[in-house]
Amino acid sequence: MASRISKTKRREIVAELHEAGMRATPARIAVLDAVRQASAPLTHGELTRQLDGNGWDAATIYRNLVAITDANLIVRTDHGDRRWRFEDRARSASKTEHQHPHFLCTDCGSVSCLPEVEVRLPRAQGLPRSAAEGAFDVQLRGVCDSCSD
Numbered sequence: 001m002a003s004r005i006s007k008t009k010r011r012e013i014v015a016e017l018h019e020a021g022m023r024a025t026p027a028r029i030a031v032l033d034a035v036r037q038a039s040a041p042l043t044h045g046e047l048t049r050q051l052d053g054n055g056w057d058a059a060t061i062y063r064n065l066v067a068i069t070d071a072n073l074i075v076r077t078d079h080g081d082r083r084w085r086f087e088d089r090a091r092s093a094s095k096t097e098h099q100h101p102h103f104l105c106t107d108c109g110s111v112s113c114l115p116e117v118e119v120r121l122p123r124a125q126g127l128p129r130s131a132a133e134g135a136f137d138v139q140l141r142g143v144c145d146s147c148s149d
Helices: 007-019 026-037 044-050 058-070
Strands: 074-078 084-088 102-105 111-113 139-142
Touching: 007 026, 026 044, 026 058, 026 084, 044 058, 044 084, 058 074
Parallel strands: 102 139
Antiparallel strands: 074 084, 102 111
């Protein structure tokens, strides 16, 4: 079950949802808060387990993830393992870019954000303008420290 949200944090989330043109339902508030509290991107299944006991089924949580993603408040990424992961867009450089790379462990499947790693692509012939402006994903794969021990 998700931890309780402070009144101050709840007000901030409600204001942000309203600013994005969304209704601030209890499920939406809890989903956005859970994604923001996570130290790494979460799958729909992880979020459903985390919010278990609140009375929302998996479909409700998924619909809210999609709606919040469409409102540009969180980011949905695919790390090649056929599982969407969601993370807070505020970790990114701006509301339109998602620039930090991720590390995907090929043994356990864990995903780690690498916010301190900066990737820039210089303009080059054949490189789409959007990539040079930061619209690209970088993903590192290998074995994490826990699995390599």
